[in-house]
Amino acid sequence: MQRIVILGAGTAGTIMANRLVHAYRDRIAGGLLSITVVDHDPRHLYQPGLLLLPFGHYQPEQLVKPKQRLLPKHVRSIEARVDRVDADASAVVLENGSALPYDLLIIATGSQIAPDETDGMTGPGWREKVFDFYSLEGATALRDALAGFQGGKLVVNVVEMPIKCPVAPLEFAFLADDYFTRRGIRDRVEITYVTPLDGAFTKATCSRELAYLLDEKRIKLVTEFSTGRVDGANGKLYAWDETEVPFDLLVTIPVHKGADYVGRSPGLGDEMNWVLTDPHTLQAKRAANIFVIGDATNIPASKAGSVAHFEAELMAENIERFLAGRAVEPSFDGHANCFIETGHRKALLIDFNYDVEPVRGRFPFAWGPVPLLKESRLNHLGKLFFRWIYWHLLLPGRPIPGVPARMSRTGKRIPAPPAPASAAPAPAASEPRTPAGV
């Protein structure tokens, strides 16, 4: 009997459970293989909906479904919190002390916000004038605060990278512009976007094509701001070097971390509890029989549901190879694909991977091509449609028509490489992926 254990039944864990049951139905029925899923939280949250919820688009209960309904029948599911992974013994220890041995482990415990990591953030003013929208509670409280906001300084702040859905904070600023315009009080609201990076757009093509958005929407920009602490009582955000940004309403994206049990599992993760993972095979550096998917990894890919979906397809193939005793393939290319809301019923689409930056062109969805890196109504509909895709195609592990797991170059206007062609495929982004012993 081959025992597969999946930790976490969020986006990635649910996709993998569905894919594996589909692939191994017969072996499961014949008692040759078992799949067990562990998660302490019975609710599945559609996280992309958290971006729109504060602006009154959804009711909180529209974003939540029972996990049980999303998992296939042929898995055993355990409602418990993981306490640690004992990689040497190939066993997971649950918080109630029981051990769950595995032949193959899939880690899909995602990322969580850690507002306590920033001084003062959860002190006076927390959820009164200091909000996150990366949790259902935070987004719902923020909705009420926005509804009562009559004017003043709205600051949208990213504390540090990495965060999940890295464009969501900027989208939030765009949507806030739209929201206050619709309420007729845009002139009374000053919107400032505060980022630790050196621009709202940090990739050459994006800053060239999209810089106009901030001017057009009258969003002020503060760059290279490394948030050190929050003073909610006095409405001030401070950087480590004591520069300050005043606010009446702060919408902050707190520090992100991997799950706590990673820190209690020797050699599994780094100090932020991201699991050390090979960026191409998606195996944990700690042990070859541990695969890591979704937000939980430390790989330099975006933390997004679309990425988990692409990873899942390739991971399922590698798991097949692994179970058959064959070598796994370094197939994952960092592919990400996402719609970016720009407000006023428009959105952009970006599609990129480890080596190719987002570029202009047309993306060949099976339903018809849509523009890349350019605002359009069609893309806004695509973003809304994503909720349907999420529940009905993504989680069940079905392919999304026209969207392959590895990035396609079709339709993209990819600039020719500046340097003369060399034999070595060595773009900057691929360098660090060597698991160097340096």
Added chain:
Amino acid sequence: MSTTVPTYHQLDLDAEGFLQKPEQWNEDIAREIAAENGIALTDAHWKVVRFMRDRFLSTGNAPTIRTLGKESGVSVKELYLLFPKAPAKLAAKIGGIPKPHGCI
């Protein structure tokens, strides 16, 4: 032989002078970059630069200022004294690794 060793500005750099190929880096290059930014490298600087570089090479991600403060053995306050204004960015530049960026 010694005349063929390339200097900082002969390497592959981005518009802001960050190395695009971390493997072109060596300690002399680091001293050159530091000097251009008004820094004479001390042991404390090296500690931070090496931490930054090792972490990037093994994971593909450059540590943030908070991580540097927690893990590199140098406090955030000290980091600002060693690398004025933008410690994480300067340490990355001197360590020969690409500039931290987002996905767009």
